[in-house]
Amino acid sequence: MPNPKRKHTRSRRDLRRSSNSKLTAAHTVACANCGAPRLPHNVCAKCGFYGGKLVAKVKVKKAKNDESK
Numbered sequence: 001m002p003n004p005k006r007k008h009t010r011s012r013r014d015l016r017r018s019s020n021s022k023l024t025a026a027h028t029v030a031c032a033n034c035g036a037p038r039l040p041h042n043v044c045a046k047c048g049f050y051g052g053k054l055v056a057k058v059k060v061k062k063a064k065n066d067e068s069k
């Protein structure tokens with residue numbers, strides 16, 4: 001049986017593994033209403049608009065220590 005003559009270094013092994021696992025950024029388009037980046041064919045997460053219409057309510061996060069009450 002053919003066998004490797006030398007052990008590959010950790011560096012060489014890790015280079016091989018890392019070259020096959022590159023993350024790519026998700027493709028986004030600008031929202032027509034607010035301009036925020038959103039996924040294509042999806043409701044905008046910032047303003048809830050889709051196709052020029054308001055189709056979803058957007059939850060507004062409250063500050064933890066809201067002292068304005």
Ligand SMILES: [Zn+2]
Nearest residue numbers: 031034044047
């Ligand atoms: Zn938007």
